[in-house]
Every structure is written in structure tokens, then in C-alpha cells.
Amino acid sequence: DTGVSQDPRHKITKRGQNVTFRCDPISEHNRLYWYRQTLGQGPEFLTYFQNEAQLEKSRLLSDRFSAERPKGSFSTLEIQRTEQGDSAMYLCATGVSTEAFFGQGTRLTVV
Amino acid sequence: AQSVTQPDIHITVSEGASLELRCNYSYGATPYLFWYVQSPGQGLQLLLKYFSGDTLVQGIKGFEAEFKRSQSSFNLRKPSVHWSDAAEYFCAVGAAGGADGLTFGKGTHLIIQP
Numbered sequence: 001d002t003g004v005s006q007d008p009r010h011k012i013t014k015r016g017q018n019v020t021f022r023c024d025p026i027s028e029h030n031r032l033y034w035y036r037q038t039l040g041q042g043p044e045f046l047t048y049f050q051n052e053a054q055l056e057k058s059r060l061l062s063d064r065f066s067a068e069r070p071k072g073s074f075s076t077l078e079i080q081r082t083e084q085g086d087s088a089m090y091l092c093a094t095g096v097s098t099e100a101f102f103g104q105g106t107r108l109t110v111v
Numbered sequence: 112a113q114s115v116t117q118p119d120i121h122i123t124v125s126e127g128a129s130l131e132l133r134c135n136y137s138y139g140a141t142p143y144l145f146w147y148v149q150s151p152g153q154g155l156q157l158l159l160k161y162f163s164g165d166t167l168v169q170g171i172k173g174f175e176a177e178f179k180r181s182q183s184s185f186n187l188r189k190p191s192v193h194w195s196d197a198a199e200y201f202c203a204v205g206a207a208g209g210a211d212g213l214t215f216g217k218g219t220h221l222i223i224q225p
Binding site for chain 2: 004006031033035040041042043044045048050055056058091093095097098099100101102103104105107
């Protein structure tokens with residue numbers, strides 16, 4: 001399968017713990033996006049990378065959130081000191097233009 | 112600021128009947144428009160997109176959408192739905208360049224009656 005891959009698919013964590021998610025893009029896709037989707041809502045943009053450069057960050061991305069794409073390939077999204085409000089599906093999307101291809105997401109549950 | 116409105120939270124359609132899902136957008140420049148479908152617990156699959164040119168665009172799975180600039184709409188249609196079309200459908204708008212990502216509507220949940 002050469003689609004966008006996200007790991008893990010599911011994560012349950014206790015409030016206050018740190019979590020990290022990984023996204024592996026489709027090969028040669030230089031653009032990478034992170035979105036968050038809560039129940040009953042559409043995805044909301046969090047951040048955008050072009051190659052290894054983080055070019056845009058939403059105001060939704062509080063200082064507890066950090067994302068990296070160290071070599072312009074895979075990306076990680078870390079949430080520190082998780083809160084119950086962080087429970088959501090975290091989606092990664094990659095592309096070479098405005099069109100984006102989504103991974104299956106990581107569902108985070110904070111208990 | 113850009114926004115997308117999908118006025119119908121739920122739509123129920125009989126199998127074999129036609130379908131139209133509504134999408135209205137607000138955008139300051141020429142929009143790039145998308146329809147995605149999401150099955151339970153899954154990511155989003157692109158159905159079709161409009162960037163420019165012919166305002167009637169064809170997508171996968173027999174779907175089509177028509178861009179109407181005067182109405183700021185991009186409605187999704189299918190002439191005959193199948194039970195497997197039951198899913199959540201999202202309309203999205205973005206800019207050329209894509210640095211700000213896509214703005215999505217809240218989605219329309221499609222239920223197919225046998």
C-alpha cells in the first residue's frame with residue numbers, strides 16, 4: 001500500500017501524559033498537513049509543512065502541540081500534557097499541490 | 112475568512128434514488144473546491160475536485176459536482192445511490208498553493224434505505 005500511513009491507529013492515554021503520532025507520506029509528496037477532527041465536525045487545519053519547513057500553524061495549535069518533519073519525509077505530531085479536550089481523530093494529509101490525500105488517522109482518547 | 116456550509120446534517124435516500132448534497136462556500140478569491148467521503152473510523156477519500164475550467168466535474172464512484180460561482184455553491188450529485196454510498200460527506204475549500212490547508216464543512220451524513 002503506497003498511501004499515507006499513520007501510526008498508531010488508536011491511542012488511549014491518561015490526562016497529563018505526552019503522546020506522539022507519526023505520519024509517513026506518499027513518496028515524493030513534498031506537502032504535509034495535520035488536521036484534527038472531533039465528533040460531528042469536519043477536519044480542522046493544524047499545520048502545514050513544505051518539505052522540512054513548517055510554513056503555517058493554526059491558532060488551534062497551542063504551545064502544548066509541536067510538529068516536526070526533520071528530513072522532509074515522515075512527520076511527527078506531539079501533544080504534551082494531554083487534556084480531555086485533546087480527544088479527537090488526528091489526520092495527516094500529503095500532496096504535491098492543493099489536492100491532498102489523507103491517511104486513516106490516529107484516534108486519541110484522553111481519560 | 113473562508114467558510115463552508117453544508118446545510119443538511121443528515122440525508123436519507125432510498126437505494127437507487129438520486130442524490131444531491133448541498134455545499135455553499137465563502138471565499139475571497141477563486142476557490143479550489145473538493146468533496147471527500149469518510150466511512151466510519153476511516154480517513155477521507157477524495158471524490159472529486161474543481162480548480163478551473165468546466166464547471167461540471169466528474170469524480171469517482173459515479174459522483175459529479177457543479178460549481179456555480181453566482182450561488183457560491185458546489186453541490187454533489189449522483190443519479191442512483193447504492194447501499195455502499197452510506198457515509199459522511201465533506202465539502203472543502205482551499206487556496207491555490209494550499210499553505211493554509213483546506214476549510215471543511217461539518218459534513219452530511221448519508222443514510223441509504225433499502
